Amino acid sequence: MEKTQNNKAWFLVLPVLVIVAFSAVIPLMTVVNYSMNDTFGENEFFWNGLGWFEEMITSDRMHDALGRQVLFSAIILAIEVPLGIFIALNMPKKGFWASFCLVLMALPLLIPFNVVGTIWQIFGRVDIGLLGHGLAAMGIDYNYTNDPLDAWITIIVMDVWHWTSLVALLCYAGLQSIPQAYYQAARIDQASRWSVFRFIELPKMAGVLLIAVLLRFMDSFMIYTEPFVVTGGGPGNSTTFLSIDLVKMAVGQFDLGPAAAFSIMYFLVILLVSWVFYTVMTNLDKEEGK
Amino acid sequence: MAQITLSKLAHSYAANPTAESDYALKEMDHVWQDGGAYALLGSSGCGKTTLLNIISGLVRPSHGRVLFGELDVTDQETAARNIAQVFQFPVVYETMTVRENLSFPLRNRGMDAGYIATRVNQIAQMIGMESVLNRKARGLTADAKQKISLGRGMVREDVNAILFDEPLTVIDPHMKWELRTQLKQLHREFGHTMIYVTHDQTEALTFADKVVVMYDGRVVQMGTPEELFETPDHTFVGYFIGSPGMNLLDATVSGTTAHLQGAEIALGAGYGPIKGRTQIGIRPEYCSLTDGAGLPVTIRQVEDVGRHRIIRADLFGQAFNIIAPEGMGISPDMTRVAFAPGKINVYADDWRVSGQVVGGVAA
Structure with missing residues (x-):
């Protein structure tokens, strides 16, 4: 069959191009523009080349924020992924309790970020919060506004509470797709519980787990609202993650140039890490297929 | 083991x-x-x-x-x-x-x-x-x-x-x-x-x-x-077994004879009174198309499946299959079907009833 060539078809792509241009490309270009110039407002720009990038890449402030950010993402991935898998494995497979658990798990995901922050901000307060007051009453010295460790613990627990459901739900979907015959065969083969997990459940979950890890990495790496509401980046700078620092720089200090350079590098880091994650995990898959 | x-x-x-x-x-x-x-x-x-x-x-x-x-x-x-x-x-x-x-x-x-x-x-x-x-x-x-x-x-x-x-x-x-x-x-x-x-x-x-x-x-x-x-x-x-499966016909059975729409078929064995829906069953392999004595059939179709031919026919309005061995000629005047004696089974409400063979051996 001969295919009709009609270049007018390209016009059909136009709406997408326009939307992407206005939603992503043009704003990004504005940022690029700011990152290369110095400005004092009034739409007056002075060319600065790569100056801001050099300044940012050598700045201790950015290094510290990046370090805190990497640590935070690593901790929450290390907690949420195994915990999510564990929850998914132990959720009922069908019936009333399965639906009940699904709804229960989905609830934290439906709460707006700033509300999550507010909930934990109040929950953890020593004077009126249930958690803070309760811990104080038990004689535990807990105060997330003074103690950096307490602040970290609060934020990590909050993130685990907020997002573990996502990992659990994705894994649950992966588990549900395993045919019953696999478990039956494992029983026939006298496989241990660990073998069933290692050789049946984990391989079948690998696909959704990749997505879960990627999503949780990207989201945690960009986290802003919740810690901002709970600790505002404090005490001191101890919970100032990359985006909190970025906003401080751009909106607080009005250093638009450095902030723009900073955000471009930030964007590239996320892009790079996500790409590495994705390629490594899909390649693992392919090699096993050989 | x-x-x-x-x-x-x-x-x-x-x-x-x-x-x-x-x-x-x-x-x-x-x-x-x-x-x-x-x-x-x-x-x-x-x-x-x-x-x-x-x-x-x-x-x-x-x-x-x-x-x-x-x-x-x-x-x-x-x-x-x-x-x-x-x-x-x-x-x-x-x-x-x-x-x-x-x-x-x-x-x-x-x-x-x-x-x-x-x-x-x-x-x-x-x-x-x-x-x-x-x-x-x-x-x-x-x-x-x-x-x-x-x-x-x-x-x-x-x-x-x-x-x-x-x-x-x-x-x-x-x-x-x-x-x-x-x-x-x-x-x-x-x-x-x-x-x-x-x-x-x-x-x-x-x-x-x-x-x-x-x-x-x-x-x-x-x-x-x-x-x-x-x-x-x-x-x-x-x-289920056989291709095509057994022919089943509603009939009444008394002694060694089955009555089918007024026609009589000799059974290989004798049967007592049967309760329930009575059917006789015969494999297509044990039926033969003939121009001699037998029950009248209307042939609808002949399928050649290689080793033999399957004749799809109607017997008193019911679908009926006959297998004709390889090499047997089928002519238009062959309009009757004959059953191999002793190969007919009798069923009451779908379960087989065993009869007494005239010689004394159970069928």
Whole structure:
């Protein structure tokens, strides 16, 4: 069959191009523009080349924020992924309790970020919060506004509470797709519980787990609202993650140039890490297929 | 290895079964001989897989007992029963190599490494996968994966029985024949009890010494292929075995004669009074088209299937099949059908009634 060539078809792509241009490309270009110039407002720009990038890449402030950010993402991935898998494995497979658990798990995901922050901000307060007051009453010295460790613990627990459901739900979907015959065969083969997990459940979950890890990495790496509401980046700078620092720089200090350079590098880091994650995990898959 | 006894066995998936239709398996008492090759034959949803899973211990029967030899294993776990089972769709451990897959059941039972290596090589040779032993199972084709499943089912030598649940569904026809032959050979060599579930009668009849036909949650007949062919115990067996199946005609029977729409047919045996819906059944192979004496038929169609021809006809308004042997001429004046005497079975409410042969031998 001969295919009709009609270049007018390209016009059909136009709406997408326009939307992407206005939603992503043009704003990004504005940022690029700011990152290369110095400005004092009034739409007056002075060319600065790569100056801001050099300044940012050598700045201790950015290094510290990046370090805190990497640590935070690593901790929450290390907690949420195994915990999510564990929850998914132990959720009922069908019936009333399965639906009940699904709804229960989905609830934290439906709460707006700033509300999550507010909930934990109040929950953890020593004077009126249930958690803070309760811990104080038990004689535990807990105060997330003074103690950096307490602040970290609060934020990590909050993130685990907020997002573990996502990992659990994705894994649950992966588990549900395993045919019953696999478990039956494992029983026939006298496989241990660990073998069933290692050789049946984990391989079948690998696909959704990749997505879960990627999503949780990207989201945690960009986290802003919740810690901002709970600790505002404090005490001191101890919970100032990359985006909190970025906003401080751009909106607080009005250093638009450095902030723009900073955000471009930030964007590239996320892009790079996500790409590495994705390629490594899909390649693992392919090699096993050989 | 042991004889498998099903004692008053029944199973319902419902919590409180009341009506008979609640039961996936109706009550049955059967003994499966040690070392027998059985085929479990029946259409989809007749309870074959349920019965198989009960024997292997994957499903606990709601009623009755399962015995291996003298031992009651009803409450025993699958692993304790020492049974191998191969499923309809390939089940392989995808991240393992073919070798690891085949050795998995042995490793789980803590067998000696040297023994595992030799045994795995034997099995690999049998299923023709020696060359891919070190490959990951993930990238293999469906029939290669199913061969691994078969191999895993056969790798243990000390099993009580090997159960196959339509294992060749995904395998291509040529390979099917080869694997079935190998299974058969394996059976002769090691003498394991084998139970082979299928809905394909050719597969069942070629594989098994004894064929167990199931219908609607019931074992309707357990017998050799010949018995199933000659004297089906139930109209379903008559219909399901054979191609085309047995001709069944509503009739009344008195003594040694069947009355069919005013016509009389001589039966090979004498029957007492029969209760319920009475039918006579005769295999198309035992009918012949003739221009002599017989019942009048209207021929609708003649199908040539190579070895013989199938004549599709109407007898008193009911569909009726006749098989004409190779080389027999069919002419327009052959409008009557004759039945081989002694080959007619009589059924009351679908179950066969045995009669007294005039010579004194039961038909």
